[in-house]
Amino acid sequence: MQSTRSTFENLRKDFPILQRTVRDNKRLVYLDNASTTQKPNQVIDSISDYYRNYNSNIHRAVYALAEEATEAYEKTRDKIATFINVKDRQEIIFVRGTTEAINLVAYAWGRSHIKEGDIIVTTEYEHHSNIVPWQLLTKEKGAKLEYIGMDDDGQLILDDLDKYLATGKVKLVTFSLMSNVLGTITDADKIIKKCKAAGVLTLIDAAQAVPHMKVDLEKLECDFFAFSGHKMLGPTGIGVLWVRKSVLETMNPFHGGGDMIREVHKYEATWNDLPYKFEAGTPNIADVVGFGAAIDYLTKIGMDNVREHEVELTKYAIEKLSEVKGIHIYGTKDISKRGGVISFNFADVHPHDVAQIVDGEGIAVRSGHHCAQVLMERLNVAATSRVSFYIYNTKEDIDALVNSLNKVAKVFKL
Amino acid sequence: MQSTRSTFENLRKDFPILQRTVRDNKRLVYLDNASTTQKPNQVIDSISDYYRNYNSNIHRAVYALAEEATEAYEKTRDKIATFINVKDRQEIIFVRGTTEAINLVAYAWGRSHIKEGDIIVTTEYEHHSNIVPWQLLTKEKGAKLEYIGMDDDGQLILDDLDKYLATGKVKLVTFSLMSNVLGTITDADKIIKKCKAAGVLTLIDAAQAVPHMKVDLEKLECDFFAFSGHKMLGPTGIGVLWVRKSVLETMNPFHGGGDMIREVHKYEATWNDLPYKFEAGTPNIADVVGFGAAIDYLTKIGMDNVREHEVELTKYAIEKLSEVKGIHIYGTKDISKRGGVISFNFADVHPHDVAQIVDGEGIAVRSGHHCAQVLMERLNVAATSRVSFYIYNTKEDIDALVNSLNKVAKVFKL
Amino acid sequence: MSGNADIYHEMIVDYSRNPTNYETEDQRKLEDSFFKNTDVIFHDSNPLCGDSIDIGLKIDDNKVTDIKFSGKGCAICMACSSVLTEITKGKSLDDVRKIEKNDILSELGLEQLQAVRIKCALLSLKVLKSALYTYLAKHLDDSQDVDKLKEDAASLY
Amino acid sequence: MSGNADIYHEMIVDYSRNPTNYETEDQRKLEDSFFKNTDVIFHDSNPLCGDSIDIGLKIDDNKVTDIKFSGKGCAICMACSSVLTEITKGKSLDDVRKIEKNDILSELGLEQLQAVRIKCALLSLKVLKSALYTYLAKHLDDSQDVDKLKEDAASLY
């Protein structure tokens, strides 16, 4: 591997969108990577190439195109298995994204395993997609949803977990490996160890983790694991649900339809092998192929290098932002415990107004509740501004952000 | 509009895949359009263009990219509304495809509206995606699934429907507007009239209809309507569920997560406006944009012209295939009652073997049960061979098919 | 599109810091809170950004004799809510029904606001119209009329 | 890849019309049907194409003394099933366990078959292995051994 610094400087040219300008010829500074990332030519072209050369439905047909399409589709499954270190490709299910993955678990596992009085435990810093499905499920079943609290440093209070586990009623503990608001990296090993000791299953929302650091499922030992392609250079519309085989075998089908069946008779049907039992209907073939190209791209860079690059940016950003009078940063300042996501507030200026003014300078920053209203309530704020980094961001991007914040200060007379 | 014939001759150049060869330099003759269609440059490029120039998450952010992406995404919704003649854009929900659409109805409507003893009626010529979700639902609820039978001409026996409606227990009648095996065009008006008189809701699986003929939802008066983008020049991974507003308002959420909520608190949440209540998580934005380009393309040709072109091809194909000794064609020969899908068997040769041998000549034909095993049982066959046409097919394609069937005859000594 | 910061002229910044006809959460807890003494209150929020507005009305003889809002929102939302309450106060119900989005936007020079921010600007108008139809639904027999008002509110953005 | 029709040599076409060790559905209904008199029967189908195969075994003294198949399938499936039953008949259970996919494919010159058709070719081998582990699970105490066989069958394609 060549020098890391030059790798990251060079790769910007792979991203055509970074060459464009916005708002009266301003350089685009894209800092909303926790929401979705930009795509390199390698990914964009792999999708066009699929449609131009071997588009076909998969699995069932015998003709040449179908053979090529099926091979490319299934090859991505293998790439994913390698990327997150999974031995058994049958455990990998393609879904639209993390949201569908978690809902699939809530329906296909939850509805047959959760009963009245059971407890599902989540955390105060979850994304809505790891809260609402469990609200729906627990309401339907007369079960309870409980929360692991968060301290003021943005760390989970694991005593809460111990308390719930002690009831003997917990059936599932579900948490994000990295908060999409605070960037906190959850101590998954500790949580999973406690859960395993109590015979409780664990689900990891890895939407923010897989794109930004090396993840090894052999070591993690969770039972469900979900992430989205579009947050890691891949196309929109594709994501992954991984489920441990022994758990997957206890799950009912989710969607009924083509490809997930073995035999259909008028009044009953039998199911296809794993993972196809959970992939009903024509899948998002082109984007699975594109996702494969994204994984190739990240593999070539190396996930440890990705993490290192982001640590450097995050350190720099926290330093620079802290110098701006009136900026309050949420979460821990211990870089080893956080990813490249920084939420802040700027004096009494509403984050929307911050976002709008910096947008005028070409800087794309997110404002709002970030689909984490429970966390907003916990932080006692209506909203925050958020910047989040990826491989193509530079220190210049952060300097531009800080400059634009000075403009906010001027407008709002801070 | 210019002369139709020259339109159809000219448009082949828009489809890059049609320029390629397969199997030792044979011209690709693609005849599996009922499974998925090929894509014109206009669609392929609209996706690349999205990623190259304005990729961003939608709805929530205030910055320039998000504004452009949101506008393009929502514009496709309007295009669809116009295409199928729907007045209220809030009734249009983006899903992965027909399969997800029907399962969404089974979960979000079915689970709260179907009770023990209720009856859901489907037909003998449905795709698995319009059978299995209802098997799952009726099993869960202790309800019953009944079938409208089919006569030997491939037409539904509506007396069966009358019989079931007379029980007063029917809650939903669901049927495909065009069979994906026989090409039969269902007399939807008649069925819906009967159902409306009985106060029963109707679902139309329009996966095979919308791509091939003009459909007008103002006139159809069904309650649910589903189709897939990839079967009408659009990308994989995107489809539409339309639900009549008054029915949609009685439905529970399907997936919980981002974008579908109004407010989330720890133990309860409220829902976003329609249609967003049913679009949880980051949607397949790029493919929605691509789908818009597909609709533009079809609109320019005109759906009546599409239908006319296919009628011509189907007539020609039935004529030519009938001349081959040993070919048995299923379904009606009345062209006005069928679309451009022809299923056949060839003497005692298994359809797989037919497909494999014609594939050697570059011809992509489908063999198998076509996700319609109930229909296969009804026809008393294990499988059929199927050809299906689209706008870029020509009479030469059909001639090539017939030639290749002569090769099958030779190999199998017919 | 011109520079985004141009939107934030003096008036908007001022309103955002000192909204008119506004009650804070703390004030609402007091014995003599305006919101404890209204003829109708309505609440709505913007699911995209979390802006959240309550409007309370006192109505007498088919006139809005007093109005206040409370809640959280960005500068645009706070300024527009302030202007809206100013416009509304003292108007007959019939005239309140006739308030249109441009009445608010033009007052603050926000006609060119982009789609996503329009929702910030008009949330309070939506809440006001909803408050009105809630009131009328109780006091009016003409359900058709109420439905029209409801539609009106729904189609704002 | 060479022309697809090359796969269909005389032997395969013949087998497809006249499978060996085969019982039709009608024959299975008869009083003296082979399938009414076996030590184990297993059924499986190919979810992708609908091919559907039953295999019945007579087992004596740890040997397959007789074997038949029935069901529906393409020429490849019928030919491979025929060859498989021919190979199997008379073999000890230990030797049956050792049958590998290439034993079938090479017999018919199908080593180059593409992935989707491999499933047609090997369905009967999968059914045979499944029949065997079903039998052994009943007659053998060594569940580990049976599991291995089960895995074997599952990993065929």
Ligand SMILES: Cc1ncc(COP(=O)(O)O)c(C=O)c1O
């Ligand atoms: C009639 C019919 N219904 C439903 C489907 C399922 O569509 P999809 O696979 O896009 O979900 C198909 C296509 O395979 C079909 O032909």
Ligand SMILES: Cc1ncc(COP(=O)(O)O)c(C=O)c1O
């Ligand atoms: C932590 C976390 N979980 C889940 C999601 C939902 O992912 P998606 O929108 O791709 O379904 C996101 C992204 O928005 C996220 O950041």
